[in-house]
Amino acid sequence: MERVYKVYAINNGTVIDHIPTPLALKVVEILGLGNKGILTIGVGFQSKRLPGGKDILKIENRILLKSETDIIALIAPEATINIIQDGKVTKKRIISIPHEIHGVMQCPNPNCATNKLGAHSHFKVEDLEQMTYRCEYCERVTTIIPENLTSPE
Template identity: 45%
Template sequence: MEMKDNMKKKLKLKVSAIKDGTVIDHIPAKNLFKVISILGLDKIENQITFGTNLDSAKLGAKAIIKVSDKFFEDNEINKIALIAPHAKLNIIKDYEVAEKKIVEIPERIKGIAKCFNPKCITNHEVITTCFKVIKTDPIALKCRYCEKITAEDQIKML
């Protein structure tokens, strides 16, 4: 038993602290790369550390992202609510948590999700998608153009 506990301790992920930036925690492990894409983290030059399939009592397996020298606007953060509705943000300043934020699902989703209706005009012409959030648990989005409902399991990011 003691040997097993020692093995677990050795296997724990050790990630260095960041001086200033943002830590996004409680991301469902399967959605890590969607969050990276939505926030455009794949296109910035800041130092980014991420881990996935980490133990979580709440999610089973979670992911975490640490971004040095980057502070997100509320509208950027709320984009991830579609795919990580329980995500938590820690704003780090001088190695300390200066502020905690919880993502919130906005009333309208514009230009980040695709309408699931293959006949929708947004899938055939250059038109920015726009949805009204009509339900939050599970998430359901109503298209502004075709009025079809996109369920959470049908949401595809642009």
């Protein structure tokens, strides 16, 4: 008998493992995957590395770019990326914290042009270790707040 967590293996695509529970749906949202292709989402598996449990996201028939998977580091820096081709893992990718964020993060300053005038949001890293980012419009420095992350524009 296959173990339950192996219930649906994919032949081609991207598997994102070690997402802290319950952030898998947030990852789907910030990658803009909600209405594209076949997704399998597993929530709340036991994990030695993540005491609160882990989620697994399988994206069928799509190889995510490094620039896409690096966005995941904003909420799940421990996530691991496996690229699957013809049923085999052909690449294990380590994600790194992005130096710039385009479009997926809302500025916490309500008076910012990105909130008031609908300007395209753009942040540059302020401190990589602290994971703080500076808004290119109003210069407000912010940490990553998952609620402020949205689908790409």
